[in-house]
Amino acid sequence: MIIFGTRGVKFKIDEGHFMCPQCAAERPYKHKKVRRFFTLYFIPLIPLDSLGDFVECQQCKGTFVSRVLDYKPSMGENQFQSEYEKAMRHCMIMMMLADGEIDENEMEMVLNIINKFGHNDITMQELEDLVEVVEHQNEPIQKYLSRITPSLNEHGKEIIIKCAIAVASSDGHVDDSEIALIHEMADTMEMSKYHIKGLLSEMSGNDRKHTFSDN
Numbered sequence: 184m185i186i187f188g189t190r191g192v193k194f195k196i197d198e199g200h201f202m203c204p205q206c207a208a209e210r211p212y213k214h215k216k217v218r219r220f221f222t223l224y225f226i227p228l229i230p231l232d233s234l235g236d237f238v239e240c241q242q243c244k245g246t247f248v249s250r251v252l253d254y255k256p257s258m259g260e261n262q263f264q265s266e267y268e269k270a271m272r273h274c275m276i277m278m279m280l281a282d283g284e285i286d287e288n289e290m291e292m293v294l295n296i297i298n299k300f301g302h303n304d305i306t307m308q309e310l311e312d313l314v315e316v317v318e319h320q321n322e323p324i325q326k327y328l329s330r331i332t333p334s335l336n337e338h339g340k341e342i343i344i345k346c347a348i349a350v351a352s353s354d355g356h357v358d359d360s361e362i363a364l365i366h367e368m369a370d371t372m373e374m375s376k377y378h379i380k381g382l383l384s385e386m387s388g389n390d391r392k393h394t395f396s397d398n
């Protein structure tokens with residue numbers, strides 16, 4: 184009896200690093216192609232048609248359409264740091280401006296956060312100048328945040344939201360305009376409303392202490 188049939192055989196056609204959508208981080212990948220083979224006694228002998236290709240994350244083993252490789256070429260560490268710094272400054276200042284007034288506690292909090300999470304410390308005077316620039320440019324909150332989102336994991340996203348909540352509450356009350364902005368930031372980073380509600384209640388449960396945590 185002759186046993187014959189067909190089966191799909193996977194070939195690696197390429198490998199490298201990519202932004203894995205599942206890990207939300209840069210990971211090694213293998214780009215694989217599947218080709219149908221004519222088999223004889225289960226041995227693939229004659230290549231037939233192509234069955235398509237896919238990208239496999241070597242960390243989580245998730246598989247994705249090959250278009251995933253076109254998404255955001257991963258940033259180098261320095262570039263990420265500088266984009267992160269821009270996003271942090273922009274978001275925190277926007278947060279401070281959201282309720283239409285700036286108070287001293289808010290300025291202190293923003294300065295504190297910018298210097299804690301940035302590489303380049305700034306002075307209060309420099310912050311005042313920055314506030315004017317941000318106020319004047321009036322750019323959407325998404326502008327810098329969306330650039331770093333693909334490189335942030337859940338923890339990284341939480342830090343930004345927690346800092347934003349700390350700024351919002353540093354004048355003693357969190358306004359609707361501030362909550363709306365926090366939700367806009369969360370949407371940009373593709374975080375769920377439920378997640379944000381949890382963070383908000385967790386932080387107001389702190390008696391609105393003017394603290395933020397990065398762990």
Ligand SMILES: [Zn+2]
Pocket residue numbers: 203204205206207210240241242243244245
């Ligand atoms: Zn992955």
